[in-house]
Amino acid sequence: MSAFTEANRKAFDELATIYNTKPWQQALSAQFTKELHTRRAWLGLTANSSEGSKLLDYACGTGVVTKALGADFTTIRGIDISEKMVELYNAAAAQSSGDERPVAVVGDLLSTPHSASLAGSEWRDFDLAVICAGFHHFESPGEAVQRLVERLRPGGQLLIVDFLPFDDEVDRERKLREQMEHTHGPGHDFPDMTHTIKHSGFNEAQMSEFYTAAGLTDFGFNLAAEASSMELKNGKVERWMFFAKGRKAA
Template identity: 30%
Template sequence: MRLRADQAVDVLRAAGEPTRLRILALLAREELAVLELCRVIDQSQPRVSRHLKLLAEAGLVERFPDGAWVFYRLTHGGQAAELIGEILARIDAADPVLTRDAERLSAVWAERAADAGEYFARNAARWDEIRSLYVSEAAVETAILAAAGTGPFHRLVDLGSGTGRMLTLLGPKAGQALGLDLSQQMLNIARNHVAEAGLAGCELRHGDIFATRLPSEYADLVVVHQVLHYLADPAAAVKEAARLVAPGGKLLIVDFAPHKLEYLREQHQHRRLGFADGEMKRWLAEAGLTKVEVDALPPARTEGLTVKIWAAEPGRARQRSAA
């Protein structure tokens, strides 16, 4: 359905202001929290919030609270989104204002990466202990095995391997296994665990979950275990993971349901406080994985976290295109 003339005017009026156009250009890169936008464009929170309110009213951005934070992202789909995409595509990539904003955003990314790196280096040796504080790993692993299926798997890929637990859990069912992680400390611990498990067909690499550089349809089992809540752009990670799933294969995503334990963000570098089923299923569907089963494991105690397992497979359309 095309925009009416008055709707187009509303969209153009909302976007046709320098600060709001800068915000749209930033959100085209990734979803951002209000305070992060304030830092990048160097304006006060009330002023930025006012711009965001106008953009949301025009249907150009989506607002979603996450604990004590509020994130914004470009609205998905629709004629208004297409119009804004066209406008942004026609702006000179060398525009000095947008270039400066991009540099400031890169500084925010670098700060995040440094904080995460320090955190993971500091806690690598006791990572499994930290996770065990929030949920029963034994129950989660039993559910993961059930969701993965009996196998055998020709090739397993574990994105964000951490200490390598998913490799040692699922690797015995796989002919080949590959684990990727950005933390060298985590990779070193994972290598020890994989060696102790006698998994000769398992390889560990330094790699980026957003750009794995692996071929499409590379593996019949792809796992993303307790990784997404650390990421600035979890939807992009889901898309890349789904790209690796071969016809007839499966993607397992293990993460938390929405919660309010703000200290996990403050003390343990969690960027997102869990994910709702609707949000996850939409990301999976956009990536071509439309057959989704969800398992929920409630916490052992009231203040704990509910773990969700989303098991997703390619839909018929993707299976036919692969054939």
């Protein structure tokens, strides 16, 4: 695990203690859920498509994707580098109904070698793999797309949910953090996450390039119905959520 990935692991372990406790976080989770639901037809998900199908919720956090799309799949697996997030995911999954409950493990598909926990056949041949709001934290997004495509079945799909470029916001956050630490010491009201952000969002052309390089076809890209509101250390900010999909060759 690289130093940057380790910094992300520690930060999200810390964030897990207060994750989804603030109204704006709850509203953002609800927005993710609503937007994913409205794209079921766009993804080809139907009431009759769930039997035998597999969903990979990568960088799963507490399981927003699993909760939003889980009813459309028989087998659901989550992966996250944060042990604390995985604990929250599995605690929620334990309360779910159904013959096969979702399961998440600590792992990293981008590590070399891959995490040993992800070597089994249950971690391959997914019908759909989803990354929701984690892509901008990855060191090598192009490589991440390729690694996830390897886990899809022929004809399977990759969906990435993230944000359009937000460079100015990240710069302001970093400057404010430095100023606060210089004058008052580190803030304790909410974990600072700016040091975990590797890429300040992505546009449609960038996502298309990542997908094409990984051999995906049927590229699709669209935006959420409305902007996402977040309350960061520099105050309220708005970001635009996007949805990018592609299909592995059959």
